[in-house]
Amino acid sequence: MDTYGKVFFQSDRWINFVESTALALQLNITLIDCNTDNFHKVTGTCPFCRSEFPGLTPKDLSTAKKNRENNLFEFVAERGVSAVIIPLHGNLSILACECSCKEQDGRLSLQERAGIARKLLTSFQISLNEGIEGGHKKIELSILRQMHHIVLTLFQEENKAVEHAFDLILSALVILLDAGGSWLTYKKPSEEPVLIVKGDRSLVEKYMNDQAVPAAVAEIKNGIVRGQLGVIAPGDQIRADYLLSLMVRECTIIFEVDRLFKFLHTQLNRVLGSVGNAILMVNRYGYTSYANKAAAKLLGRSAVNIIGRPVADITGPWTPFIKAKTKNIINGQMDPVNTDCGVRYIDWQVCPLMEEEKEKEDNEFIAGWLILAEDRTDYQKWQEAARQAERMAMTATMVGTLAHELRNPLSAAKGLLQLINRNREPEKIKGYTDLILRELDRVTNLLNEFLLLGRPADISSRPLDLAEFIKDLMPLFEDEAGTGTEIFMTAEEVPPVAADPGQLTQVLLNLVRNAIEAAGHKGRVVLNLQKVENRVAISVRDDGPGLSPDALDNLFQPFFTTKERGTGLGLPVTQAIIYNHNGQITAANHPEGGAVFTIILPVHPGSNKTGARIDVLIATANEMVRYPLQQALQAANINVISTPNLNDALAWSEILYPVIIILEQKDIFPHDLKQVQRVWPESTLLTIGKQGIFKDIQALPRPQDCSQLVSKIRFLLESQNYCH
Amino acid sequence: MARVLVIEDEPGITLVLKLALTDEGYEVIASSDGLSGLKQLEQEPAPDIVLVDLCLPVLSGRALINKMHSNPRWRNIPVVIITGSIPNSKDFPPSNTYRALIYKPFDLFKLLKTVKELTEEDHNSLNCRKVFYQQA
Numbered sequence: 001m002d003t004y005g006k007v008f009f010q011s012d013r014w015i016n017f018v019e020s021t022a023l024a025l026q027l028n029i030t031l032i033d034c035n036t037d038n039f040h041k042v043t044g045t046c047p048f049c050r051s052e053f054p055g056l057t058p059k060d061l062s063t064a065k066k067n068r069e070n071n072l073f074e075f076v077a078e079r080g081v082s083a084v085i086i087p088l089h090g091n092l093s094i095l096a097c098e099c100s101c102k103e104q105d106g107r108l109s110l111q112e113r114a115g116i117a118r119k120l121l122t123s124f125q126i127s128l129n130e131g132i133e134g135g136h137k138k139i140e141l142s143i144l145r146q147m148h149h150i151v152l153t154l155f156q157e158e159n160k161a162v163e164h165a166f167d168l169i170l171s172a173l174v175i176l177l178d179a180g181g182s183w184l185t186y187k188k189p190s191e192e193p194v195l196i197v198k199g200d201r202s203l204v205e206k207y208m209n210d211q212a213v214p215a216a217v218a219e220i221k222n223g224i225v226r227g228q229l230g231v232i233a234p235g236d237q238i239r240a241d242y243l244l245s246l247m248v249r250e251c252t253i254i255f256e257v258d259r260l261f262k263f264l265h266t267q268l269n270r271v272l273g274s275v276g277n278a279i280l281m282v283n284r285y286g287y288t289s290y291a292n293k294a295a296a297k298l299l300g301r302s303a304v305n306i307i308g309r310p311v312a313d314i315t316g317p318w319t320p321f322i323k324a325k326t327k328n329i330i331n332g333q334m335d336p337v338n339t340d341c342g343v344r345y346i347d348w349q350v351c352p353l354m355e356e357e358k359e360k361e362d363n364e365f366i367a368g369w370l371i372l373a374e375d376r377t378d379y380q381k382w383q384e385a386a387r388q389a390e391r392m393a394m395t396a397t398m399v400g401t402l403a404h405e406l407r408n409p410l411s412a413a414k415g416l417l418q419l420i421n422r423n424r425e426p427e428k429i430k431g432y433t434d435l436i437l438r439e440l441d442r443v444t445n446l447l448n449e450f451l452l453l454g455r456p457a458d459i460s461s462r463p464l465d466l467a468e469f470i471k472d473l474m475p476l477f478e479d480e481a482g483t484g485t486e487i488f489m490t491a492e493e494v495p496p497v498a499a500d501p502g503q504l505t506q507v508l509l510n511l512v513r514n515a516i517e518a519a520g521h522k523g524r525v526v527l528n529l530q531k532v533e534n535r536v537a538i539s540v541r542d543d544g545p546g547l548s549p550d551a552l553d554n555l556f557q558p559f560f561t562t563k564e565r566g567t568g569l570g571l572p573v574t575q576a577i578i579y580n581h582n583g584q585i586t587a588a589n590h591p592e593g594g595a596v597f598t599i600i601l602p603v604h605p606g607s608n609k610t611g612a613r614i615d616v617l618i619a620t621a622n623e624m625v626r627y628p629l630q631q632a633l634q635a636a637n638i639n640v641i642s643t644p645n646l647n648d649a650l651a652w653s654e655i656l657y658p659v660i661i662i663l664e665q666k667d668i669f670p671h672d673l674k675q676v677q678r679v680w681p682e683s684t685l686l687t688i689g690k691q692g693i694f695k696d697i698q699a700l701p702r703p704q705d706c707s708q709l710v711s712k713i714r715f716l717l718e719s720q721n722y723c724h
Numbered sequence: 725m726a727r728v729l730v731i732e733d734e735p736g737i738t739l740v741l742k743l744a745l746t747d748e749g750y751e752v753i754a755s756s757d758g759l760s761g762l763k764q765l766e767q768e769p770a771p772d773i774v775l776v777d778l779c780l781p782v783l784s785g786r787a788l789i790n791k792m793h794s795n796p797r798w799r800n801i802p803v804v805i806i807t808g809s810i811p812n813s814k815d816f817p818p819s820n821t822y823r824a825l826i827y828k829p830f831d832l833f834k835l836l837k838t839v840k841e842l843t844e845e846d847h848n849s850l851n852c853r854k855v856f857y858q859q860a
Contacts, residue, residue, distance in 0.1 A: 404779070407808035411829035412736025418832040419743055439736050 014124070015040075018094075021120050027113055030095040034065060039095075064095050074111065084114040089125045094118075278346075280371040282311045282322060289368070298375050300340030311371075314338075317534055317603070318350040318371050320495070325366055327352050332534050334376055334383075334582075335602065345380035348373040387579070401558060405446060409439035446569070463496035463604040464504070465678065466529055466536060472671065473505060477512045477527075484521040487512070491529035494536045496678075498604040503577045510570045511540040511597050518544030518595060534603055535583075541596040546589040555587050615717055617658035617683075618642035619649045620667055625688060629662070632706035636714060646672055650679055658683050660716055665689030665699070673697065684716060726843040729771035730754045731761035731788065732806065733780055737828070741775065744832055745839070758783025762791065765798060773843050778807045778816075786817045793821040802842040804856075806830060824856035834858055 022029040031040040039061060064085045067075055073084055083097040096114050272279055278295035282288055291299075291306040299306060299314060312319050317335040329351045336343045348371065355367035416432045416439075423429065470489055481487045508527075515525040519542040528539045547555070554560040558572045578585045583601040590596045616633055620626050621644040633640040641656070643649050646668065649656075661676060665687045676685060684698075691699040700709060728750045732738045735756070742752045753771065755761040758780040765771070774792070778785035785805065792798040804824040805817075824838050838856045 404808045407828040408734040409736060411808075412734065412740055414829040415737065415740030415744065415832045419740065419747075423747075435736065435739070 017124055018121065021117055022096075027096040027098065027110075027117060029117070032061065032064065032093045032095060034091045034093055037061070060095070064093065073114075082110055084110055086114050086118045086121075088118065088122050092125075094121065276374075278371075278373040278375070280306070280311070280373075282369040282371065284366060284368050286310055286312065286322060288314075295373070298337075298339060298344060298346070298373060311369075316371070316373075317346075317348060318369075320534075321350050322369055325352075326350075327354070327366065330534065334380055335534065337373070344375055344377045346373045347376050391576075402446065406443055409442045409446075412436075413439040413443075463679065464499045464501060465496050466494055466538065467491045468674070469501065469504070470508070470527060470529065470538070473508060476509070477516075477525075480509075480513055481516050481525065485516050485519050485523050485525060487516070487525040487527070489527040489529070492531060494529055494531045496604045497536050497601040499581055499601060503581075507574045507577050507599065508538070508540070510574050511599075514570070515540050515542035515544075515595075515597075518542040520544060532600065535600050536603060537598055537600050539596050539598040541590055541594055543594040546593060547587060547595045552587065552589075556585075614639050614641055614656060614658050616640040616660045616662060616713060617649060617656070618662045619646040620644065620662070620664035620688070622664050622666070625664060628706050629709060632710045633713065636710050638710070638713065638717065646676070650675055660684045660686060660713060662686050662688065725749045725751060726772040727751045727753065727769065728839065728843075729761065729764055729774045731756075731758065731764075731774065731776040731780065731785070733757060733777065737777075737806075740832065741835075744836060748836055748840075750839070750843075757781045758785065758788045761788055765792070770798065771801060773802050773804065773839060775804045775806055775839070778805060789817040789821050793817075804835075804838065804842065806835075819855065822855070824858070826856075826858040830858055 018029060063075055067085050075083055081097045083095060086094040086096055088094060096117065098110050272292040275292060276294055278298040279292045280288055280295050281290035288306050288309055288311050291303045296303045296306065311322060315338045317332050321330045329349060331349050333347045334345050335348060337346055351370045352366045353368045353370060355365055413436045416436045420429050420432050474489060477487050512525060519525050524543045526541045530537045551562055556571050556575045558569055575585050578599055581601055583599060585599050587595065587597050615638045618626055618629060618640060626642050630640055630642045658680060661683050687697055687699050689699050728745050730738055730741050730752060733756050738754050742754060745752045753764055755764050759782040762783060776785045776788060789803055792803060802823040804826060805822050806826045806828060808828045823842055826835060
């Protein structure tokens with residue numbers, strides 16, 4: 001402890017070091033010896049505003065001492081500035097405060113800088129005290145490192161950094177080398193050489209003009225600025241050389257890297273900015289860290305509103321793969337993405353960016369993702385127009401074919417009627433009229449199926465959980481199968497698809513009927529549900545004779561049929577429906593026998609949770625409930641939407657988000673409730689009717705007086721708001 | 725009484741024709757595709773009149789009519805075309821190969837009348853080339 005006391009306050013080296021540190025850290029420092037109450041003010045003027053640092057009063061000193069005893073470090077000096085007391089070894093302290101001019105490089109706070117100062121100064125104390133060669137070296141290097149750190153973290157402006165770096169380098173050399181004095185010449189090209197002198201000036205001057213003194217020279221490359229640094233340290237030139245080169249090298253590299261990085265960043269932005277495809281980068285935490293111009297254009301938002309947000313904010317087809325932390329590159333074509341300008345169709349790719357960590361076992365982990373996307377909406381529109389034109393053309397030829405087909409049953413019916421007119425025998429008449437009726441039914445079926453083919457895409461699609469949907473249809477299928485044919489379903493976990501339930505039912509029924517007929521008595525029909533990349537595949541397989549080559553070619557042609565009583569329109573209609581859903585249907589022979597029909601449907605793009613929020617949605621056909629309740633709610637300033645048809649309401653799930661949904665028990669089945677809960681999982685469901693009919697759903701008695709119901713709803717709304 | 729060969733794949737129509745013609749006293753043989761129709765033609769005795777649809781499976785009506793016309797055995801058998809098609813030159817046999825062209829849905833009694841006229845006409849008469857038409 002005594003050694004410390006002796007050294008400091010007398011040692012030029014120490015004072016020099018403290019001075020340099022203070023300047024580098026933009027601190028006003030006062031050294032205090034807590035034993036003797038000696039203090040020494042180290043810096044005088046602020047390098048920025050050139051004004052005197054606020055002076056310290058005796059009161060400040062005693063406050064500082066007290067703080068130190070109590071292990072408190074921050075306080076306000078009498079002049080009103082923030083001050084920090086930094087304890088060093090041996091009952092020494094440093095009082096540091098900032099200049100009030102506040103023209104500081106504000107990256108590090110006063111406390112942080114004080115912390116750095118403490119580290120440097122205490123290391124130096126140890127080094128001075130030890131005086132061992134080995135010890136010296138270790139500490140030298142660590143001090144040098146700390147100086148780099150200061151230089152780099154504090155000063156991003158190149159010029160300042162260079163100057164301060166040199167100052168520090170020189171101070172370090174003077175101090176560490178036991179040099180009484182040293183000076184540094186720095187010559188920039190085409191400028192006058194700069195001379196920085198540290199330490200004992202008299203010693204320096206003695207050698208300054210002596211050209212024979214060896215100098216350590218190093219080049220500083222700092223991007224554009226190049227110069228030569230010459231250091232003369234008469235005490236120990238070899239060590240000076242070594243330390244200088246170390247210091248310069250490290251600073252240079254770091255400057256260079258910094259410059260390169262800035263350059264690359266600008267270049268990267270330029271390149272990515274000009275690329276036509278949308279590029280997004282997502283960091284490992286699922287936040288978007290970069291979006292180029294094309295991405296902003298695609299999403300209809302400025303880059304500022306994309307970057308820094310969770311990538312799940314954008315309902316894109318890549319989201320499930322990012323959530324699942326897939327390690328593969330996933331592609332998709334013509335998939336929808338919800339943007340602020342509506343739905344766009346994109347070809348996209350998501351690539352995980354892998355990082356290698358040598359210590360970890362599974363030595364690759366995902367550092368982030370790269371999402372690329374190309375807007376194909378125009379192409380989609382064009383495709384849709386082409387499909388429409390094709391459909392219309394198809395319709396035209398089909399009209400001809402249909403007319404031809406219709407003539408047959410009509411001809412038979414007409415002929416039979418004419419026979420009836422002539423023939424009065426009652427038994428024969430009954431026989432003829434039965435036949436006529438049958439033919440007329442045929443006409444009707446033909447027309448119905450034909451009309452379906454010609455109809456443009458008119459589907460009310462909503463997210464459909466296929467596993468549930470098909471399960472619900474199984475009784476119907478089993479009924480069709482009868483007791484002879486076995487029918488069952490296998491399914492894996494699949495995401496919901498966008499489909500019209502009515503039309504999908506028709507499709508599945510058609511395929512299952514065909515399969516049942518093919519499988520025959522004692523045959524088997526299997527329905528399978530599977531996820532294929534980012535789509536869902538439904539397949540219907542039978543163990544019948546399979547499809548002939550002729551059938552495989554002509555299956556989807558209108559009026560082609562292998563059945564005696566077939567209209568030949570079932571499969572073309574099925575195909576048209578699937579087509580309208582942006583899906584595909586294929587038929588093939590299964591390698592183990594029988595035929596398999598596979599439907600592929602795209603996954604539902606996902607509901608946009610940022611839909612318009614409304615307080616209450618009333619969906620009931622009962623006007624006696626709907627109207628009065630709606631009036632009452634509106635009078636209470638609660639925003640409400642009502643509809644007599646629940647299906648219509650479900651179709652609005654993309655754009656509406658009701659807090660409370662009111663349904664009438666009489667109108668709905670458990671299936672409907674499940675639908676509602678699936679589509680609006682966070683909404684509160686209320687039913688009007690008897691309690692206990694629907695498990696877990698609150699029931700309200702039929703309101704005699706709407707005001708009670710309204711206050712209950714208000715209460716619910718308020719408690720929701722409170723929670724959120 | 726005369727033999728009528730009906731070649732039609734639509735069973736409802738075949739039935740109507742069979743009933744009506746049988747009522748009139750004709751002997752009716754029916755085939756549901758072109759090839760079996762041809763086989764029937766080869767049987768003895770040959771039919772006195774052939775009622776044929778143009779859209780037939782296996783062998784088309786047109787092909788059958790051409791075969792009939794090119795075979796001296798059958799050339800003189802009157803052919804009545806009963807069809808749902810709109811005439812398209814490539815689908816139709818040449819006009820000298822048939823004696824009646826009737827569109828579906830047809831009037832049954834008019835058809836019976838045509839059959840009667842064609843089966844009763846004098847083969848050696850020069851009026852043999854009249855062709856009967858019936859619009860739908």
